[in-house]
Amino acid sequence: MKKLKIGVKQNLDSLGSLIEELKKSSNEIGAITIFVGIVRGTRENEKVIRLEYEAHEALASQIIEKIINEQKTKHDILDAVVEHRIGSVMVGEDVMYVLVASKQRREGRVALSEIVERIKFEVPIWKKEITEKDSYWVENA
Amino acid sequence: MSTSWGDWLMNKNGVRKITVKIRYFGKLRELLGVKDETYIVKKGATVADLLLDHVPNRHSNVSKDWKETLFRTLKGEHLQEKNGTPVLKNYLVIVNGKSAQLKDCLKEGDDMAVMPPFGGG
Numbered sequence: 383m384k385k386l387k388i389g390v391k392q393n394l395d396s397l398g399s400l401i402e403e404l405k406k407s408s409n410e411i412g413a414i415t416i417f418v419g420i421v422r423g424t425r426e427n428e429k430v431i432r433l434e435y436e437a438h439e440a441l442a443s444q445i446i447e448k449i450i451n452e453q454k455t456k457h458d459i460l461d462a463v464v465e466h467r468i469g470s471v472m473v474g475e476d477v478m479y480v481l482v483a484s485k486q487r488r489e490g491r492v493a494l495s496e497i498v499e500r501i502k503f504e505v506p507i508w509k510k511e512i513t514e515k516d517s518y519w520v521e522n523a
Numbered sequence: 524m525s526t527s528w529g530d531w532l533m534n535k536n537g538v539r540k541i542t543v544k545i546r547y548f549g550k551l552r553e554l555l556g557v558k559d560e561t562y563i564v565k566k567g568a569t570v571a572d573l574l575l576d577h578v579p580n581r582h583s584n585v586s587k588d589w590k591e592t593l594f595r596t597l598k599g600e601h602l603q604e605k606n607g608t609p610v611l612k613n614y615l616v617i618v619n620g621k622s623a624q625l626k627d628c629l630k631e632g633d634d635m636a637v638m639p640p641f642g643g644g
Contacts, residue, residue, distance in 0.1 A: 419644050435643070436548060436549065436552075437548075437643070438546070438548060438617075438636055438638065440620075441617065441620060441636070442643075444620070466643060466644075477644075478643070478644055498644065501643055501644055502641065502642075502643055502644040503641060504641070505641060505643050506548065506615075506636075506638055506641060507641055507642065507643030507644075508548055508549035508550075508639060508641065508642045508643070509642040509643065510549075519549055519550045519553075519639065519642065520642040521639070521640040521641070521642050522640070522641055522642050522643070522644065
């Protein structure tokens with residue numbers, strides 16, 4: 383692990399720049415596995431307009447760092463990047479990037495899946511879904 | 524004796540007071556209409572004292588919703604542990620970045636956050 387990049391921010395960096403940055407961090411990287419979270423346009427039968435995210439930013443960054451460090455030990459990944467937006471995010475826009483760099487693809491895939499799941503349940507981020515009819519605080523379950 | 528924020532305070536009866544900050548997120552921030560606020564409370568006050576008394580007393584217009592949102596109830600009554608402590612729903616209380624229990628005593632300058640279940644991703 384050369385550098386940990388974590389962000390809970392208004393706008394995400396470009397996926398291309400994050401990939402390039404990761405590639406430069408080590409010449410041992412053989413795979414970069416990526417998750418892109420996107421705002422879905424429907425909630426059951428309702429049309430979604432946007433999502434509004436807020437976070438305890440300092441604590442969120444600390445917990446994401448802890449999750450990544452634990453995954454490094456558990457799955458021997460080389461590096462990882464997590465960026466999550468806060469504020470208003472429209473349907474179709476990217477809301478979260480998780481990139482995992484590893485020597486082989488298998489450990490990257492497993493670590494990526496675990497990081498995404500843990501972010502949903504362990505990181506202090508909240509979202510409100512604004513639909514055509516109403517608005518709802520969404521709790522991950 | 525100084526009475527600025529962060530200093531020890533003492534009221535007319537000589538009872539020591541402490542200042543604590545509370546931050547709210549998600550539906551709780553929306554319910555109370557504030558992101559954070561400061562309380563001056565008696566030394567020895569617990570997390571439960573803040574959540575069950577001080578906050579609902581200050582926000583009396585939404586005190587019922589506050590308690591119903593945060594604590595488990597049965598037929599309108601708050602459920603309690605054997606020791607009398609009320610039972611939080613799946614909300615998290617953080618003090619100075621670390622998980623806290625309702626019975627924990629607060630200290631001068633504590634930074635407390637009350638967090639609904641998470642919804643990131």
